Amino acid sequence: MNWRHWLPCLEWGRRYDRANAAQDGLAALIVTLMLVPQSLAYAMLAGLPPVTGLYASIVPLLAYALFGSSRTLAVGPVAVVSLMTTAALTPLFPLGSAAYVGAALLLALLSGLLLAAMAVLRLGFLANFLSHPVISGFIGASGLLIAVGQLKHLLGVTAAGESLPQLLPQLWLALPGMHWQTLLIGLLSLTWLWWARIRLKSTLQRLGLSAQLAGNLSKAAPVLAIVAAIVAVTLLQLDRAGVKVVGAIPQGLPGLTLPTLDPALALQLLPAALLISLVGFVESVSVGQTLAAKRRQRIQPNNELLGLGAANLGAALSGGFPVTGGFARSVVNYDAGAQTPMAGVFTAAGIGLSVILLTPLLHNLPQAVLGATIIVAVLSLVDLGSLRRTWRYSRQDGIAQLATMLGVLLIGVETGILIGVGLSLLLFLWRTSQPHIAVVGQVPGSEHFRNVERFAVIETPSVLSLRVDESLYFPNARYLEERIGELIAGRPRVRHLVLMCSGVNLIDASALESLETIAERLHTAGVQLHLSEVKGPVMDQLRRSDFLQQFGGQVFISQFEALKTLAPPRAHAASQAGDERKTR
């Protein structure tokens, strides 16, 4: 593969002009306004100092702009990945300790390396393990878990835990110690943010603003909440009254940081890094594809893997934590008119300016406001209707989704997703392990063969015709052995069995061994196996084994040919008469 393939920026960069720059600049401004409070909040969610959220929104964005293929994806800290970061690190280190911060860098490093390796080794298909019901259940339950976890900031109490059974009793016990000024700030922020989310745009439009401007302005609602809260805290000296604030934030751009390079720790964090990478990739690709399709553009999964990998390596080396493409921010970026990843570069510049200029002003920002920001952001991820729809559509998928949700809520994020993935595979295996196998007979007056249980067809007593509606591979190889044994045991007059392979797209080595076993067992029972309607690629593969020489039967071009040869017209006619009572 051409090395230029790995640098999509060479392509869009060549045609970059002032019009693009104006549009990207506007989008970047709006995304920056949205990203400042979010990055502070998600750092808090990840159990890290607020400034790391800002750091994670500078270099990663630049790295993604070089290697990513989506024109409009907005990379940075996101809620679910931040939650997964806390879940991976809190069992190992005290929250907020230097070791914790170093391990977060290591997690970003591992995640970046894994994503880059998946890009180079073309292992993006690994993300397929995360089926839609699992991802949907995971994100919904994570959102709920995050929201419950943020209640402590609104109540002004302390509580920690990775699941509802840990969190809820602690919150309940801490309730008497809640801080009413904090609660007031939290509830006001929550109400404002919620109202702004669902009403602000239409209200501004009613005041005469254009839809575009109203939409953009409404994205700044959290900034307004922050400013108002900071002013209130400063004027009323609420921090002295016990309202927890963000506190001193180091001023200036991030320096080069090196993660804790401890091999034992790296090995311990590897499973979490893999889950974070896959979940981040899936979330990012799905929003990226949706946005690209709207403009009939394309994104390349391998470039996305490399882009996200580079972003996480950037985060690891500049004091951040694991990042990925965020859903809501990307949509805002797109709606605001972003044309190229240069919008991300401008956003990084905006955040860079903020970290230089604004951080002293953020000292008095109450944690309750950040908690409210998170709650409003994540509750939109909770979609209980999704479970109902999945359940109604397919019981198996519904079980996988429900199990993922319960696992996340009751045990924790990592266990929950592993339960979901394991269960999807099990249920999938179970479902395909018993394929539909029909005994077929000839539709009178035609060359067609259909299911004897659904159609009035002619059966031939000495020839059993079976149609398998599935590829033959290890999940169902043994079932085939059993079913054929069963069918033959009940038909003592049968001398030939023809397997009609029109629905068989693949015969793997397990199924080949099963076919050999079946042929041998049939042989000892005095029945000869034949095949019909074998597809070209399957036939090519069978020729690479000695099955076709060994099994002693023939491969017929069609089921009709098979019957014509094995039960010639005269015998056939006789058997028709003999079996007329069977026809229905």
Next chain:
Amino acid sequence: MNWRHWLPCLEWGRRYDRANAAQDGLAALIVTLMLVPQSLAYAMLAGLPPVTGLYASIVPLLAYALFGSSRTLAVGPVAVVSLMTTAALTPLFPLGSAAYVGAALLLALLSGLLLAAMAVLRLGFLANFLSHPVISGFIGASGLLIAVGQLKHLLGVTAAGESLPQLLPQLWLALPGMHWQTLLIGLLSLTWLWWARIRLKSTLQRLGLSAQLAGNLSKAAPVLAIVAAIVAVTLLQLDRAGVKVVGAIPQGLPGLTLPTLDPALALQLLPAALLISLVGFVESVSVGQTLAAKRRQRIQPNNELLGLGAANLGAALSGGFPVTGGFARSVVNYDAGAQTPMAGVFTAAGIGLSVILLTPLLHNLPQAVLGATIIVAVLSLVDLGSLRRTWRYSRQDGIAQLATMLGVLLIGVETGILIGVGLSLLLFLWRTSQPHIAVVGQVPGSEHFRNVERFAVIETPSVLSLRVDESLYFPNARYLEERIGELIAGRPRVRHLVLMCSGVNLIDASALESLETIAERLHTAGVQLHLSEVKGPVMDQLRRSDFLQQFGGQVFISQFEALKTLAPPRAHAASQAGDERKTR
């Protein structure tokens, strides 16, 4: 389900007569002669006192006779399961200690409970996870590993290890301390057993014996080796010269034993118990089915699970260790004319008599003879040609088999099988994650639609017809999104996309979401999605979602109908002319 279904013995027991009894009795005699040395040897292989092998050949056989459905399966200790028992227990307890013996009972108990649970919950399909290449690689590599492990008994040295990198250096270092009398006994046994295996039957036939008698007598070759070795050791007082012998074996039938009931230990042993259960079940069912088919009988996988479960529970309660149906012994049982599981009951009686009467005579049996018995038994499991055949037939299956073998040999049995299972699933997912998707066009003068790249067909510029040759489910749902995005991006004139679903047997919730996403993305790009040739069951399921109302397109009975509606004859004819250069 009727409770009688779980007791197949009620059925065959009702018609049991003297003729059956005579045949079963003869078979039992031969199997007993074979089983005495094997059960001592496999107990040694499992790291347990020799008598436990005899114990594991009494109650388990009775339990299987009650619940099992195979007429001729010979249950008891087998090589691979004994190796898995050692592998599970040696990291935890000193070899041969009381704790080790207790843990072996616990392993049998867990294995029995798991098998019984799988029977009741109908989870036998779990065995499908073990594809043929994985099982074949696992058994072959285990056989080699066992053979290498037994060399220490032939050399009269000590060495321990769960993999070749552990075993080989130890054997090499111990070589100078080898005991030549032991080696002589070992090599003589090995030569005799090997010769007997390949030549004894034909030699006896040449001496005038019937094929049947010669075959039966040759099965007693290990007994002859044992008798000769015991006589030699006793006469020459070789045990005083340092030849390691079996030593004192407790006399009498096993009493009721209770496994170590330690919940923490049970949890630790659970994965090993699950692997032992699955491997034992697969080995047992495959030989059981092969033998049953020869007489047009049937075995029921659920009854087999219960039968093997009961056998292991029996082993746990009577001083044994995990057991299953043995391949070689079952074939001998069948060939010797066993008619019903009563042959197993007679065998149990034979072993019971042996443990009462013969054990004092076994004191001077050299361990080297048992080692030689094991080596000859397991080397027949090693089939290197199998790997070559699998590799030639399918690269993916070959990789899975090779990885399993290397894993077993270089790391250990459990890791090896887990690597194999994991890799099969990964490769399977990879293979089905990119299904064949063909752009199809109309074969001139017919209603058929075929691949544009293989046939000279007519394409319609405003309608893109796609045929997907695979069920749509989570492994390939996202690929479909990508491919369709790609195909549409390159065809700006397309207004309708028809997905021809003749090869689609299933649309799961993931694929449904993908279809919704695809329909939505196409919509924003000005293209309408339609379906054609959707199968009945798939259509039933789609009706349980609101996809059919939401996607805005139509479901056509055939691709031909779709084209007739979407590109009516007049426009169609015009487009034919316009696209004639494309036809080939």
